[in-house]
Amino acid sequence: IQLTQSPSFLSASVGDRVTITCRASQGISSYLAWYQQKPGKAPKLLIYAASTLQSGVPSRFSGSGSGTEFTLTISSLQPEDFATYYCQQLNSFLFTFGPGTKVDIK
Amino acid sequence: EVQLVESGGGLVQPGGSLRLSCAASGFTFSSYEMNWVRQAPGKGLEWVSYISSSGSTIYYADSVKGRFTISRDNAKNSLYLQMNSLRAEDTAVYYCAREAFMGLGFDYWGQGTLVTVSS
Numbered sequence: 001i002q003l004t005q006s007p008s009f010l011s012a013s014v015g016d017r018v019t020i021t022c023r024a025s026q027g028i029s030s031y032l033a034w035y036q037q038k039p040g041k042a043p044k045l046l047i048y049a050a051s052t053l054q055s056g057v058p059s060r061f062s063g064s065g066s067g068t069e070f071t072l073t074i075s076s077l078q079p080e081d082f083a084t085y086y087c088q089q090l091n092s093f094l095f096t097f098g099p100g101t102k103v104d105i106k
Numbered sequence: 107e108v109q110l111v112e113s114g115g116g117l118v119q120p121g122g123s124l125r126l127s128c129a130a131s132g133f134t135f136s137s138y139e140m141n142w143v144r145q146a147p148g149k150g151l152e153w154v155s156y157i158s159s160s161g162s163t164i165y166y167a168d169s170v171k172g173r174f175t176i177s178r179d180n181a182k183n184s185l186y187l188q189m190n191s192l193r194a195e196d197t198a199v200y201y202c203a204r205e206a207f208m209g210l211g212f213d214y215w216g217q218g219t220l221v222t223v224s225s
């Protein structure tokens with residue numbers, strides 16, 4: 001199963017609403033997770049089962065979708081949110097990741 | 107507090123071998139499925155291998171199948187990755203990651219250990 005993400009890069013300002021899309025090459029039900037990674041750090045789980053917020057993650061993060069199309073939304077971008085975001089499918093073993101979306105400061 | 111600490115990375119020549127370890131603490135290791143994920147310098151995340159809680163079920167990415175072996179010792183709360191026939195393209199930071207529950211993502215990650223394959 002291949003995952004694509006769009007955009008691959010986005011430039012945004014503090015307070016902006018940001019949406020990242022992840023598309024799967026075949027249906028994966030809701031077996032999708034989203035991660036945030038900052039330079040030199042391990043990834044951090046934000047969302048699992050497509051729309052469930054991981055404990056401790058701010059409520060400005062939300063996820064939606066099922067089947068082949070998914071979105072991660074940050075409702076109001078904060079300075080600490082500038083990072084790279086990855087989706088991951090867990091529907092079938094060979095737990096592929098998407099190529100990533102880098103969110104940079106405008 | 108859940109902790110995963112990788113070790114064993116370093117510089118190795120092409121064709122060589124290396125064994126990575128991941129020491130787990132702060133949770134019942136034997137109850138969780140575990141994975142290795144790698145990240146080449148400046149690149150994205152690549153899932154490498156999965157092992158079930160008992161060690162009876164194992165999967166590998168095509169890029170490492172036949173060369174890497176995942177294992178675990180639940181008595182020692184440890185996860186391992188034996189890497190043989192290493193190639194330049196295996197150069198990466200290797201993370202061990204705990205799977206929350208089947209299909210629910212990787213909720214804890216180690217800090218990573220760097221493997222460099224170069225002559």
